Amino acid sequence: MQYRLFGRTKIQVSEIGHGTWTMGSRWGARDDRTAIDSLVASIDLGVNFIDTAFVYGHGHSEGLIASALKLRPKKEIFIATKVPPKNHQWPAQHAVPVEESFTKKHIIEYTEKSLKNLRRDFIDLQQLHVWNDTWLGHGDFLEGIEKLKQEGKIRFFGVSLNDHQPNSALQIVASGLIDSVQVIYNIFDQTPETKLFPVCQKHNVAVIARVPFDEGSLTGTLTPQTIFHPKDWRKTYFTPERLPEVCQKVNKLTFLVRDEIKTLSQAALKFCLSHPQVSLVIPGMKKINHVKENCAASDGKILTGEELEKIKTHAWNRNFYN
């Protein structure tokens, strides 16, 4: 496992972080034992950053992390969680005032809940689970962050951006108020490269690249016949009408599998890590074999310039979340 500096925090984080939405909720049948084992496997392979959120099963994913950390008590693991918006509205809408999403009281209340679920005295990174630059300079939410920092309950503060809207946080990045942004960045959605990454570089804000596999397609394991578990939200993302086109686009990426890059999943992770502005990538993982395969992608070798040039032609501008 290789490590990178997490923006201005002076903390070294593993290039592969553990995304935990898939073990929390809405991804089909739960298997908590395997999920905990996958977290422990990650830690044993050098992962020191785990991303979670209160809404991943109403604290369920946070509780699984607490159980895994109990099995590795000596390891220093950087935990990032998220406060849900008060109105539970994803994505954040422009016309909605910040008071409907985040207030001082709400941020403190949810941080306390997450601390309890995680069974910790502090959270390394507290993130707002949605963001909208029109909120900057309004409301009292920053007072909540300040108070929590003063009390030692959170160390750093960041925002997680709306799906496929990397330019919705340029102002808060430039404001110097945040330590990190979390953004969709993968072979299909390369848009953060244009404006977000340069502004993050200028202000030394860490970039957490999320959804590296486009919710699974970029692992190369889906087929036009894939049927999702009835409780897997992706049945409305990769609908039977969309799957043939998705698979057709993914099949054109097989040129990336070569030598030490054994699978498309590893190539998809290396794509994210090939951008110098990316601090780490956080694949969702609840299976040990996925953990092993993904951690092996952090071997210090990035994609070649030729491969990266070719990947540019595979960007795909679409939003299946709507």
Ligand SMILES: NC(=O)c1ccc[n+]([C@@H]2O[C@H](COP(=O)([O-])OP(=O)(O)OC[C@H]3O[C@@H](n4cnc5c(N)ncnc54)[C@H](OP(=O)(O)O)[C@@H]3O)[C@@H](O)[C@H]2O)c1
């Ligand atoms: N708004 C937000 O802030 C937001 C939104 C989305 C995601 N996130 C964060 O970002 C993380 C990553 O995004 P995501 O989990 O939605 O999507 P993702 O990482 O693009 O894809 C996750 C899917 O890929 C599978 N997978 C992982 N490694 C694999 C491998 N080597 N081979 C085959 N399949 C593999 C996972 O399976 P298993 O889980 O079964 O191992 C899961 O089905 C989340 O877990 C969460 O922490 C944040």
